[in-house]
Amino acid sequence: MKLKLGFSPCPNDTFIFDALVNKKIDTGDLEFEAVLEDVETLNRWALEGRLDVTKLSFPAYFKTADRYALLDSGSALGKGVGPLLISKGKQTFSETEVNAAKVLLPGVNTTAHLLFSFAFPDAHNKVFGVFHGIEEAVVEEDAALGVIIHENRFTYQDKGLIKVKDLGEYWEEKMNVPIPLGGIVIRKSLGTDRFNQVNDLIRASLQYSFDRYPEVSAYVKEHAQAMQEEVMRKHIDLYVNNYSLDLGTEGKKAVDTLSGIYNRIHAGA
Known part of the structure; x- marks a missing residue:
């Protein structure tokens, strides 16, 4: 079969x-x-x-x-494997700023999207794209913020990008499960x-x-x-x-x- x-x-x-x-x-x-x-x-x-x-x-x-x-x-x-919220030049964003910012995410049905929505339930200016294009889009300032997954966790700093929030860490702190x-x-x-x-x-x-x-x-x-x-x-x-x-x-x-x-x-x- x-x-x-x-x-x-x-x-x-x-x-x-x-x-x-x-x-x-x-x-x-x-x-x-x-x-x-x-x-x-x-x-x-x-x-x-x-x-x-x-x-x-x-x-x-x-x-x-x-x-x-x-x-x-x-x-x-x-544990310690979750998606990261990144930006190009600014590390500290208030919740109000995140809610208002254009955020690029790797697909509407991804766990990354769900974890971002869990951390920022009132953020609605979301755009979706293929995960491996998100770093470059943030570098080019097509979006103020991006949520990265997979190998991009290991490469975003090489492109001058900054971690704003570890969405997986936030999940673990709040829910106490992997x-x-x-x-x-x-x-x-x-x-x-x-x-x-x-x-x-x-x-x-x-x-x-x-x-x-x-x-x-x-x-x-x-x-x-x-x-x-x-x-x-x-x-x-x-x-x-x-x-x-x-x-x-x-x-x-x-x-x-x-x-x-x-x-x-x-x-x-």
Whole structure:
């Protein structure tokens, strides 16, 4: 049986899925057709029900929970891993100034957007774009503020940009749970046996990569061509951890907490 599997080309995802899609582990009667896209495209496709198994931001999962089930393996959660609010030349912004400023965010369905809305519920001058273009847009002053994710956490200072607020740190202080960024879901119609099989295969694929780390495979490098190997490792170290192997009780509590905030924000929208 062939399953369409969507994930991003970022090092944390290619690190997790390398052994699975490149048949370095035995996948039994399953074959995976990998589709690599940026996370907001994957979010949109999840809303359209295009893929059998996919990475997505948690707000997109909350919108599609009637169709998709969250797997225990493959997620991106952690502490100190959240999105950053940045500016070009000013570090201190009052809440009133943030609320009035033009803010560029990486997609309406991203966890970054939800965490920004959690910290600044009255900010409404929001513009959305692809995550890897946000740094440059702030440099060019197309927006006063930007919310960055992924490898941009490691590169924004090189471009003279300044951290205004760590949105993940704010979440951790207020909610006292890890930051749930993204998860892996499977189409519910595939049934419990396939859920368990895919869950075990993703965990085995990740364990394969962990067992060989800090080696970075050719597959990871291929999809992170503009990135130095040191940055790839920082990316993997930050976003791939024990929650990626198994959400566990603490991880599931964090997802439930984020779901509650999502429902509260959207109830008041």
